[in-house]
Amino acid sequence: MSSLLNATLAELGAELAAKRVSSVELTRACLERIAALNAGLNAFITVDEARALADARRADERRGRGEAAALTGIPIAHKDIFCTRGMLTTCGSRMLANFVSPYDAHVIEQFDACGAVLLGKCNMDEFAMGSSSETSYYGPVRSPWDRGLVPGGSSGGSAVAVAGRMAPAATGTDTGGSIRQPAALTGVCGLKPTYGLVSRYGLVAFASSFDQAGPIAKSAADLAALMNVMAGFDARDSTSLERPKEDYARDLNPDLATLRIGLPKEYFGEGIEPGVRRAVEEAVRWFEAQGARAVPVELPNTELAVPVYYVLAPAEASSNLSRFDGVRYGHRAAQYADLADMYARTRAEGFGAEVKRRILVGTYVLSHGYYDAYYLQAQKLRRLVARDFAAAFERCDVIAGPTSPATAFAIGSKVDDPVQMYLNDIFTIPAPLAGLPALSIPCGFDGKGLPVGLQLTGPHFSEARLLGIAHRYQQASDWHLRVPSETPL
Amino acid sequence: MSRSGWEVVVGLETHTQLRTRSKVFSGASTAFGAAPNTQACAVDIALPGTLPVLNRAAVEHAIRFGLAVDAAINRRSVFARKNYFYPDLPKGYQISQYELPIVQGGELRIALEAGEKRVRLTRAHLEEDAGKSLHEDFHGMTGIDLNRAGTPLLEIVSEPDLRSAAEAVAYARALHALVVWIGICDGNMQEGSFRCDANVSVRRAGDARLGTRCEIKNLNSFRFLERAIEFEARRQIELLEEGGAVAQETRLYDPERDETRPMRTKEEAHDYRYFPDPDLMPLVVGEELIERLRADMPELPEARRKRFEREYALSQYESSLLTQSRAWADFFEALIKQLGGLQKLAASWMLGELSAALNRGGIDIEASPIDAERLAGLLKRVHDNTISGRAAKDVFEAMWNDRLEADAVIDARGLQQISDAGAIEKLVDEVLAANRRQVEDYRSGKERAFNALVGQVMKASRGKASPAQVNAVLRRRLARNE
Numbered sequence: 001m002s003s004l005l006n007a008t009l010a011e012l013g014a015e016l017a018a019k020r021v022s023s024v025e026l027t028r029a030c031l032e033r034i035a036a037l038n039a040g041l042n043a044f045i046t047v048d049e050a051r052a053l054a055d056a057r058r059a060d061e062r063r064g065r066g067e068a069a070a071l072t073g074i075p076i077a078h079k080d081i082f083c084t085r086g087m088l089t090t091c092g093s094r095m096l097a098n099f100v101s102p103y104d105a106h107v108i109e110q111f112d113a114c115g116a117v118l119l120g121k122c123n124m125d126e127f128a129m130g131s132s133s134e135t136s137y138y139g140p141v142r143s144p145w146d147r148g149l150v151p152g153g154s155s156g157g158s159a160v161a162v163a164g165r166m167a168p169a170a171t172g173t174d175t176g177g178s179i180r181q182p183a184a185l186t187g188v189c190g191l192k193p194t195y196g197l198v199s200r201y202g203l204v205a206f207a208s209s210f211d212q213a214g215p216i217a218k219s220a221a222d223l224a225a226l227m228n229v230m231a232g233f234d235a236r237d238s239t240s241l242e243r244p245k246e247d248y249a250r251d252l253n254p255d256l257a258t259l260r261i262g263l264p265k266e267y268f269g270e271g272i273e274p275g276v277r278r279a280v281e282e283a284v285r286w287f288e289a290q291g292a293r294a295v296p297v298e299l300p301n302t303e304l305a306v307p308v309y310y311v312l313a314p315a316e317a318s319s320n321l322s323r324f325d326g327v328r329y330g331h332r333a334a335q336y337a338d339l340a341d342m343y344a345r346t347r348a349e350g351f352g353a354e355v356k357r358r359i360l361v362g363t364y365v366l367s368h369g370y371y372d373a374y375y376l377q378a379q380k381l382r383r384l385v386a387r388d389f390a391a392a393f394e395r396c397d398v399i400a401g402p403t404s405p406a407t408a409f410a411i412g413s414k415v416d417d418p419v420q421m422y423l424n425d426i427f428t429i430p431a432p433l434a435g436l437p438a439l440s441i442p443c444g445f446d447g448k449g450l451p452v453g454l455q456l457t458g459p460h461f462s463e464a465r466l467l468g469i470a471h472r473y474q475q476a477s478d479w480h481l482r483v484p485s486e487t488p489l
Numbered sequence: 490m491s492r493s494g495w496e497v498v499v500g501l502e503t504h505t506q507l508r509t510r511s512k513v514f515s516g517a518s519t520a521f522g523a524a525p526n527t528q529a530c531a532v533d534i535a536l537p538g539t540l541p542v543l544n545r546a547a548v549e550h551a552i553r554f555g556l557a558v559d560a561a562i563n564r565r566s567v568f569a570r571k572n573y574f575y576p577d578l579p580k581g582y583q584i585s586q587y588e589l590p591i592v593q594g595g596e597l598r599i600a601l602e603a604g605e606k607r608v609r610l611t612r613a614h615l616e617e618d619a620g621k622s623l624h625e626d627f628h629g630m631t632g633i634d635l636n637r638a639g640t641p642l643l644e645i646v647s648e649p650d651l652r653s654a655a656e657a658v659a660y661a662r663a664l665h666a667l668v669v670w671i672g673i674c675d676g677n678m679q680e681g682s683f684r685c686d687a688n689v690s691v692r693r694a695g696d697a698r699l700g701t702r703c704e705i706k707n708l709n710s711f712r713f714l715e716r717a718i719e720f721e722a723r724r725q726i727e728l729l730e731e732g733g734a735v736a737q738e739t740r741l742y743d744p745e746r747d748e749t750r751p752m753r754t755k756e757e758a759h760d761y762r763y764f765p766d767p768d769l770m771p772l773v774v775g776e777e778l779i780e781r782l783r784a785d786m787p788e789l790p791e792a793r794r795k796r797f798e799r800e801y802a803l804s805q806y807e808s809s810l811l812t813q814s815r816a817w818a819d820f821f822e823a824l825i826k827q828l829g830g831l832q833k834l835a836a837s838w839m840l841g842e843l844s845a846a847l848n849r850g851g852i853d854i855e856a857s858p859i860d861a862e863r864l865a866g867l868l869k870r871v872h873d874n875t876i877s878g879r880a881a882k883d884v885f886e887a888m889w890n891d892r893l894e895a896d897a898v899i900d901a902r903g904l905q906q907i908s909d910a911g912a913i914e915k916l917v918d919e920v921l922a923a924n925r926r927q928v929e930d931y932r933s934g935k936e937r938a939f940n941a942l943v944g945q946v947m948k949a950s951r952g953k954a955s956p957a958q959v960n961a962v963l964r965r966r967l968a969r970n971e
Contacts (some may be wrong), residue, residue, distance in 0.1 A: 083538045103531055105538055202538040209767035237540050238769050316767055319570050322581020323535040327633065359842065364760035366572070373763060427743055 004029055005165040006481070008489055009074060009222040012168055016063065016073045023063070023073030027056035027117050030075045034120065034166045037487055038118020041142050043160040045080045046088045047120035055117040062115050072115030073230055077167035079158045080121040081128055082107050082213070083202040087118075091204045092136035092154075094124040095324045095331045095350035107171055107213050108235045114229050119167050122157030126352045127321065128206040129179055130154050131424045132414065135354040140411050143186060144484035145450055149408040152182030158216045161378040164487045169217040169226055173203060175210040176309050177403075177428025180440035183216055184403035184453020187442045189470070189480060190216045191223045194460045195435035196241035197233030205315035205320040208239075210432040219480055220441060220470035224249035227463060246464065254468040257291030262396030266302040267427055272405045275446025280402045283443040283454045286473065287400075297392040297399065301385045305429045306422055308385065311365050311378035317355075318362025324350060357418065386434035393459045398469060401427055402441040403453030427455060437463045439471045442479035449485070497722040498690045498699055499657045500611075503664055504642045505617070505674045506682040507550045513617050514541030514584060514643035521680045529620070529635035535579035540768050543568075547641035550673035551591045551615050551784050552774065554643060557671050557789055558610055560595025562779055566614075566754050568769045571764040576633050577620035585644075587763045590614035591772060597647075598791060600661045601656065602811065608660050609648040615772075616642050637681075643673070649688065649699060654718035658711050661685055670790050670815045684709045688846035689721045691729065700725070701735040705742050705749050717742035721749050793818050800833040803824070810840055816855045827865030834868055842885050867895035874955050875905055905953060910962070911953055913946075917962045920945045931967060939963065 015021045059073035084100035090096045125135040133141035133156025141156040143149040144164040155172030159182035161388040172179040174192035183190030191214045198213040215226030234240045252319040326332035326346030333345035365374035431438035443454035515532035532539040555562045569587035592613035618640040623632035651657045669676035685708045690700035708714040741748040797808035824835045887898045930938035
């Protein structure tokens with residue numbers, strides 16, 4: 001079974017197709033692994049074994065009827081931000097600790113329709129606000145590389161589920177790096193698609209103009225297989241893009257000799273840990289050895305990305321989170337004097353410190369007298385960041401750099417210093433500001449033996465290209481197959 | 490109402506509920522009167538993860554309105570979030586249009602005793618309605634009904650061009666008639682389909698600057714609108730005359746006590762933190778859509794009234810009554826089509842018998858038991874003198890009550906006029922012979938005696954003789970015997 005847990009989706013698909021293993025057996029193996037590891041890693045908030053096994057049985061029956069699709073019978077772990085019918089959907093918050101969704105998110109429906117198994121719901125930073133998965137009401141997620149370290153966030157539970165080999169693949173959401181940064185810090189792969197490719201219907205909103213669901217898995221080829229299920233037009237999301245269905249695995253072996261890799265000087269400056277820089281530069285050299293050309297490019301507004309993001313995302317969040325008022329569902333304070341007191345106590349009790357901080361910031365920047373100076377100004381700068389990318393993509397096909405300036409840090413080390421925490425996102429924030437696709441794949445280890453992520457960012461709709469480039473790299477490396485030291489198979 | 494030396498200035502914001510089957514951002518039904526919360530879907534109750542999807546029918550209605558008032562239709566408009574907390578506002582924000590509304594400018598012409606007045610419109614924007622808080626039904630608690638949440642509204646904002654409560658009511662009535670006429674609103678004020686907020690201020694006559702205004706919220710009848718503005722203007726004038734100052738505030742009108750009361754002051758006003766809704770793309774309206782809607786626009790009340798005057802030689806009074814609604818105007822034109830003209834006869838019957846009968850029964854003309862075709866059947870018999878005008882009223886009543894055709898009633902009751910000249914002459918001779926005294930009176934110059942003789946002949950004919958014919962024969966006979 002241990003080899004199954006380390007297998008890629010393509011390998012699992014072949015095993016299932018050949019009936020050398022059933023979905024029930026595979027699901028049971030994952031559940032056993034979760035039972036063994038989750039107490040220590042805290043990657044899952046909800047695991048419904050009965051439901052998972054029922055899904056698996058249905059998948060096996062479907063396969064028996066000869067109706068299996070690509071991911072039929074594959075267990076998938078979902079970030080607890082996706083509404084799941086009949087199941088707790090908490091968003092890592094006390095506010096929703098009692099919320100059983102009456103409907104399925106589009107992403108959940110898509111996996112359900114292809115016969116995937118819903119393995120469980122993953123822990124995360126509260127309402128996806130964080131870069132360390134420490135702000136969850138359900139306690140911090142721990143890194144399988146070192147339980148004293150954070151796995152990154154906000155999709156930390158999903159990344160750890162994959163890195164700890166508890167789930168073959170997982171879903172996450174990325175607003176300012178919440179898929180890519182935890183993928184990098186835990187040594188797995190994560191893709192943030194072009195804004196609008198994956199429906200946000202049923203995804204509990206953090207910052208609507210940034211939020212994008214995407215896959216987390218062990219390899220780029222796996223990400224492509226997951227994207228084939230997740231992406232697609234959905235009329236229930238007005239920002240969903242109406243495009244023909246595409247096969248994200250169609251270009252997994254591109255010619256690297258014509259590739260122009262843009263290297264922004266802003267991504268290789270000060271503040272990057274030497275171990276991170278070394279691993280990323282080595283990866284770039286490998287591409288050069290295959291004939292790719294490294295092109296210096298400039299993204300001059302990179303340093304504005306973090307402040308711009310931390311104005312706009314909280315602004316949207318302050319409004320998105322207004323619905324959590326204790327009136328219709330979710331937490332409501334037990335004692336209150338009047339309506340205003342009910343709101344105040346409910347929200348004071350239901351939200352954690354980081355969520356409150358962002359609601360306050362967002363409320364402030366939208367307030368009368370500050371709107372122009374903060375919100376409008378940030379919108380203008382957002383366009384400048386997008387323009388930087390457009391100019392850079394005139395000269396290169398993809399932009400490469402570190403996903404995160406540093407490898408995983410100690411739990412508790414940055415919680416009291418939000419600005420330090422926010423600066424961690426400096427390389428992941430620009431892509432969502434411009435709505436661009438970006439992925440992170442493992443490209444080595446630093447001196448402490450911690451995984452380093454290589455980020456590739458491309459023009460809109462270049463997912464298949466990015467995945468192909470990453471796949472070529474993974475054909476020649478095994479960083480992505482390394483099992484974390486604390487969770488051996 | 491206005492005291493000498495003071496001018497009242499009013500602008501109205503009117504919330505018009507758009508006639509669509511589903512809500513403006515969800516697929517839930519907009520039908521009125523369902524059990525609480527049975528017409529509120531996941532989007533309406535703002536479950537986590539739900540998203541708004543714009544209802545195209547609501548957009549088309551907004552464009553129709555813009556075309557009807559000659560406004561600019563913005564090719565790109567933007568939905569914004571208006572943020573505030575209230576239990577019947579499920580998302581904690583209302584989706585509305587703020588900086589870029591779909592309809593901008595335009596004007597509404599209203600008929601006043603002093604003549605026509607043009608009221609400028611500022612804008613009209615799409616937004617969603619909130620739910621309802623039910624404070625009375627639950628002891629010590631408040632119930633929330635979200636059936637209305639997400640109902641499409643067009644908020645129509647006028648410039649402060651109105652100068653009295655009466656003008657405000659005339660504007661509101663004209664606006665109400667227009668939105669019903671063009672089919673974008675059912676106009677049902679009891680159900681809240683048309684509600685006004687009035688911005689009221691006063692100033693010394695001749696003063697160019699506007700006074701400080703108060704906004705009176707949620708006036709859902711023309712009478713309340715009038716009373717509220719009258720009260721508010723009087724209150725402000727008295728305050729200023731006593732040397733006080735008007736505080737800018739939002740007020741509520743209490744119909745029971747016929748007064749306005751403060752709701753919140755300017756200082757207590759919300760900071761709504763408007764910003765573009767990132768869940769909705771900017772609303773882009775194409776030329777083709779506008780042109781298609783323009784081509785489908787019905788003739789508007791104003792134009793139709795003027796055409797009626799011109800084409801059918803009706804008085805302004807008649808034509809304005811006949812264009813009080815599209816249904817009235819359609820009825821009239823259907824009627825004269827059946828009659829092949831006779832517009833004066835048609836108008837007088839519609840505004841006379843028909844109108845009175847509808848009023849008595851409290852029935853809309855759409856539901857009239859006598860439709861245009863059947864009324865035409867009756868008027869044809871009046872026109873060709875088959876029946877007298879007197880008999881026609883009886884026939885109308887029978888048609889109304891028993892849903893019969895005019896000819897069937899006339900036949901059954903034998904109401905055909907006697908038009909045979911010999912028969913009438915015989916009746917006249919008999920009456921003259923039997924009433925020597927009246928004949929003498931007539932001859933000595935008492936014209937009234939003639940009318941009595943006509944009455945006698947009519948009575949003898951049991952109403953079937955044509956009064957005109959009786960008149961003529963009588964005159965002839967009386968002249969001959971002289």
